[in-house]
Amino acid sequence: MEVLLLSENVPPLEGNLKVLLRHSHFTFLVDGISRxxxxxxxxxxxASYSQQSQRYVAMKNFPYVIPESVRKKKVEIEGKTYSYNDVMMFIGKFYEALVEEEVPKEDARFVLPNACTTRIVFTxxxxxxxxxxxxxxxxxxxxxxxxxAIKMLKILREKHPSLFKSVGPNCYYLGYCTEGKKSCGRQKEMKAYFSSLCKEMI
Ligand SMILES: Cc1cc2nc3c(=O)[nH]c(=O)nc-3n(C[C@H](O)[C@H](O)[C@H](O)COP(=O)(O)OP(=O)(O)OC[C@H]3O[C@@H](n4cnc5c(N)ncnc54)[C@H](O)[C@@H]3O)c2cc1C
Incomplete structure (x- = not known):
């Protein structure tokens, strides 16, 4: 996954932070994330978005994201064992065969999975x-x-420390968790992490 800040516009407005933020614009490119x-x-x-098209771009040997939780898993179906990669390879071959059979790419793409990577620009x-x-x-x-989000925040903290130093999850930004019963209960750890943001993601 690649995250780039392509452009930004922070006007030289003194005073009200809310007004300054409203008139600031940030354009990011995110590449290699799953659909x-x-x-x-x-x-x-x-926000405004522009995303790589699956209607016009041929997904030959389509790249895909592998979640850690499935990386080493093997699943048995009707006596045969399959890995995640086996399934992706089969889908890729099926997709390419459809395109070779002159099925329009906009229809062949229906077989592509959520895991398929994409590139998106947004402001x-x-x-x-x-x-x-x-x-x-x-x-x-x-x-x-x-x-x-964490990669974006790291970039923003470096470029605009005063605007983004207090930004993070609500437990860090507001000083208390807003998730009620669904809270992770790790506010202390989160506050320490988002104060420095230098370690690997926790
Ligand atoms: C942890 C988590 C779990 C989620 N799970 C699900 C899920 O299971 N199913 C699901 O469908 N979605 C899910 N979502 C997505 C969620 O429902 C929202 O679509 C997403 O958070 C973006 O909407 P938003 O209101 O937060 O803010 P944004 O769309 O980013 O908008 C920001 C703010 O602008 C204002 N605003 C924007 N548009 C309008 C409008 N048309 N009218 C009035 N005010 C507006 C509102 O104040 C809004 O809060 C999840 C999101 C999170 C963070």
């Missing part, structure tokens, strides 16, 4: 970016989008 992850990203509405203003980061750096967020 499962990009689907979660685009649920954030006050958010500062207010929305902070909303996104508060939700998606939390341990309640799914691991892949959380990884994206």
């Amino acid at each position: 499962a992850c990009s689907h979660q990203l685009v649920r954030h509405r006050p 958010m203003n500062g207010e929305e970016l902070i909303h996104f980061l508060r939700l998606r750096t939390c341990t309640r967020a799914q691991w892949e989008i959380r990884k994206v």
